[in-house]
Amino acid sequence: MQIVLIEGDGIGPEVTQAACRVVAAAGVKVDWVKAPAGIPAAEQFGEPLPEETLEMIRRYRVALKGPCTTPIGKGYRSINVRMRQGLELFASVRPVNTLPGIKTPYEKVDLIVVRENTEGLYAGLEHEVVPGVVESVRLITRSAAERIVRFAFELARHRGRQLVTFCHKADVMRLSDGLFLECARTVADDYPFIQFEEKPIDNVCLELAMDPSNFDVLVMENLFGDVISDLAAGLIGGAGPGGGLGLVPGANLGTRFAVFEAVHGSAPDIAGKGIANPIAVIRSAALLLEHVGHGAAGARIERAVIKTLQAGVGLTGDIGGTGTTATITDQIIKNLGA
Amino acid sequence: MQIVLIEGDGIGPEVTQAACRVVAAAGVKVDWVKAPAGIPAAEQFGEPLPEETLEMIRRYRVALKGPCTTPIGKGYRSINVRMRQGLELFASVRPVNTLPGIKTPYEKVDLIVVRENTEGLYAGLEHEVVPGVVESVRLITRSAAERIVRFAFELARHRGRQLVTFCHKADVMRLSDGLFLECARTVADDYPFIQFEEKPIDNVCLELAMDPSNFDVLVMENLFGDVISDLAAGLIGGAGPGGGLGLVPGANLGTRFAVFEAVHGSAPDIAGKGIANPIAVIRSAALLLEHVGHGAAGARIERAVIKTLQAGVGLTGDIGGTGTTATITDQIIKNLGA
Ligand SMILES: CC(C)[C@H](C(=O)O)[C@@H](O)C(=O)O
Numbered sequence: 176m177q178i179v180l181i182e183g184d185g186i187g188p189e190v191t192q193a194a195c196r197v198v199a200a201a202g203v204k205v206d207w208v209k210a211p212a213g214i215p216a217a218e219q220f221g222e223p224l225p226e227e228t229l230e231m232i233r234r235y236r237v238a239l240k241g242p243c244t245t246p247i248g249k250g251y252r253s254i255n256v257r258m259r260q261g262l263e264l265f266a267s268v269r270p271v272n273t274l275p276g277i278k279t280p281y282e283k284v285d286l287i288v289v290r291e292n293t294e295g296l297y298a299g300l301e302h303e304v305v306p307g308v309v310e311s312v313r314l315i316t317r318s319a320a321e322r323i324v325r326f327a328f329e330l331a332r333h334r335g336r337q338l339v340t341f342c343h344k345a346d347v348m349r350l351s352d353g354l355f356l357e358c359a360r361t362v363a364d365d366y367p368f369i370q371f372e373e374k375p376i377d378n379v380c381l382e383l384a385m386d387p388s389n390f391d392v393l394v395m396e397n398l399f400g401d402v403i404s405d406l407a408a409g410l411i412g413g414a415g416p417g418g419g420l421g422l423v424p425g426a427n428l429g430t431r432f433a434v435f436e437a438v439h440g441s442a443p444d445i446a447g448k449g450i451a452n453p454i455a456v457i458r459s460a461a462l463l464l465e466h467v468g469h470g471a472a473g474a475r476i477e478r479a480v481i482k483t484l485q486a487g488v489g490l491t492g493d494i495g496g497t498g499t500t501a502t503i504t505d506q507i508i509k510n511l512g513a
Numbered sequence: 514m515q516i517v518l519i520e521g522d523g524i525g526p527e528v529t530q531a532a533c534r535v536v537a538a539a540g541v542k543v544d545w546v547k548a549p550a551g552i553p554a555a556e557q558f559g560e561p562l563p564e565e566t567l568e569m570i571r572r573y574r575v576a577l578k579g580p581c582t583t584p585i586g587k588g589y590r591s592i593n594v595r596m597r598q599g600l601e602l603f604a605s606v607r608p609v610n611t612l613p614g615i616k617t618p619y620e621k622v623d624l625i626v627v628r629e630n631t632e633g634l635y636a637g638l639e640h641e642v643v644p645g646v647v648e649s650v651r652l653i654t655r656s657a658a659e660r661i662v663r664f665a666f667e668l669a670r671h672r673g674r675q676l677v678t679f680c681h682k683a684d685v686m687r688l689s690d691g692l693f694l695e696c697a698r699t700v701a702d703d704y705p706f707i708q709f710e711e712k713p714i715d716n717v718c719l720e721l722a723m724d725p726s727n728f729d730v731l732v733m734e735n736l737f738g739d740v741i742s743d744l745a746a747g748l749i750g751g752a753g754p755g756g757g758l759g760l761v762p763g764a765n766l767g768t769r770f771a772v773f774e775a776v777h778g779s780a781p782d783i784a785g786k787g788i789a790n791p792i793a794v795i796r797s798a799a800l801l802l803e804h805v806g807h808g809a810a811g812a813r814i815e816r817a818v819i820k821t822l823q824a825g826v827g828l829t830g831d832i833g834g835t836g837t838t839a840t841i842t843d844q845i846i847k848n849l850g851a
């Protein structure tokens with residue numbers, strides 16, 4: 176099986192390498208096809224997201240991606256945003272759940288943030304009206320709104336809780352979130368067996384901060400999803416820099432293509448030191464395996480991660496250990512058999 | 514001294530009444546001039562925010578406001594938004610700090626959210642391009658951006674920490690938040706004695722969730738401020754419905770006018786039962802007193818609230834007590850002397 180591997184930059188090569196080791200140890204033979212993106216690509220091709228990389232994902236359909244830095248001040252648009260739009264990866268899926276051994280005030284969190292991944296304020300439509308006056312456009316379309324809400328309900332259908340929360344600000348953006356809300360209600364009608372809630376985004380922030388265990392599947396517009404997924408990751412995360420971002424996997428899914436990526440950045444300060452936490456990318460690889468029909472192996476990897484956190488041996492510094500990328504990966508591989 | 518009182522609806526009359534009692538007990542003679550807004554105004558005048566109410570605030574300059582519900586489905590624009598724009602109350606100020614006796618995972622939180630209050634996605638500029646395609650405009654102007662950042666620095670100047678964090682999403686909204694960021698940097702240059710940080714809004718959510726005590730003054734665009742202020746309130750709040758919103762005061766300030774309001778809603782489910790927590794409005798009244806030159810009385814009220822929470826006597830249900838609006842207000846008044 177050929178799958179594209181985007182190592183990215185900073186800690187990217189180290190953590191994606193760890194994920195590849197775990198996948199191999201789980202018994203899935205993957206022929207990783209490397210594709211460049213991020214700072215190395217910008218240096219080599221003058222373009223942080225070369226067209227060949229998009230072409231390779233189009234060819235092989237599925238990719239695992241490490242953190243990629245978009246060089247700033249050079250007029251480049253964000254790699255992540257361009258990849259999502261260029262491949263029409265319309266759904267961002269970020270599961271956030273309580274993990275054993277991680278110090279956090281919240282328990283029994285088990286939610287998924289489903290984020291519309293192509294529109295909203297990420298549409299990239301902006302202009303200067305006159306000097307000193309700028310408008311950014313927040314684009315909402317019926318087709319994208321219905322599609323993402325349906326996606327969320329399909330996800331919720333296979334989970335125990337059967338709850339979908341639609342997050343919006345329709346009292347202020349009466350046309351755009353009015354349309355989104357209308358679409359959400361229409362789709363919700365198709366799922367009478369799943370509970371549907373609609374909540375203002377500010378309330379959702381408040382309630383998440385108070386008790387994130389009350390949520391199951393949350394679905395929302397692009398920028399709201401950006402904010403809510405980081406907030407949720409912060410709530411379940413360790414105390415180290417980056418917190419939960421070192422633990423939370425991510426998937427960008429479209430009709431034809433899929434890119435699995437950790438949500439964290441490339442942490443240039445610790446790059447090359449072999450001490451980065453690879454769990455977010457390893458768990459993203461587990462989601463990838465599930466996607467390509469190796470669900471059992473994916474589930475084994477996820478269980479091995481949990482066991483490793485439980486045992487607390489070999490952990491990296493961000494989650495309270497003194498180990499390295501290698502020691503934690505070794506432990507996860509050892510626990511694959513357990 | 515004449516000050517406008519907007520009782521609002523739901524629990525509004527009860528909690529604003531409590532605040533008026535406390536102000537009187539603190540020895541400040543206020544002649545409250547009632548002005549209608551919310552559901553009663555909509556019923557009586559066919560308009561939830563009658564022009565007379567705005568006129569009265571223009572005349573007396575300062576108002577204390579309870580929660581006001583904008584009736585939905587009737588095409589009304591939000592009362593809060595219209596009031597802020599109509600009176601050019603360009604700065605929303607929401608102090609969030611750890612309170613004694615309130616069960617929360619976080620300690621030593623003492624931050625202020627400064628929110629641009631007139632533009633961004635709240636400008637109300639939206640249109641349907643074709644059926645099923647809607648655009649909302651996020652408006653950023655240099656003048657409003659510079660004004661709010663300067664306001665934040667002026668606030669920070671009088672606090673111990675001397676730290677201003679500007680929150681943005683300039684990597685995605687390169688023009689609009691690019692402009693805002695440029696303005697923030699320009700203003701920051703005028704305050705070399707205050708530390709200035711700029712952070713993506715998603716990072717801020719993550720870091721707030723991990724440890725809100727690292728922040729001092731946060732300044733940002735309108736919708737970001739809406740979300741961040743509720744998040745912060747959630748982090749320091751009690752476990753009851755509404756959490757920290759029952760505790761957090763708010764001020765909407767402009768060059769000429771000022772409206773002090775709690776951030777919470779009108780809680781129609783408990784309206785009229787005399788059990789609502791009045792602390793948010795009482796603390797808003799304390800801010801109001803400071804604004805109109807009665808800082809000592811304002812500080813006494815704030816101290817009395819802290820003492821009351823510390824003593825834990827007479828508290829309302831949302832913060833773990835079995836008392837009523839009256840009992841907690843009595844305690845606060847008693848503690849004014851302490
Ligand atoms: C890097 C940035 C453009 C990106 C986003 O805002 O989507 C990131 O924050 C994320 O959440 O994947």
Ligand SMILES: CC(C)[C@H](C(=O)O)[C@@H](O)C(=O)O
Nearest residue numbers: 346347377591593594739776
């Ligand atoms: C009621 C609503 C329009 C308002 C806002 O979004 O500003 C509220 O959430 C607030 O924060 O004061």
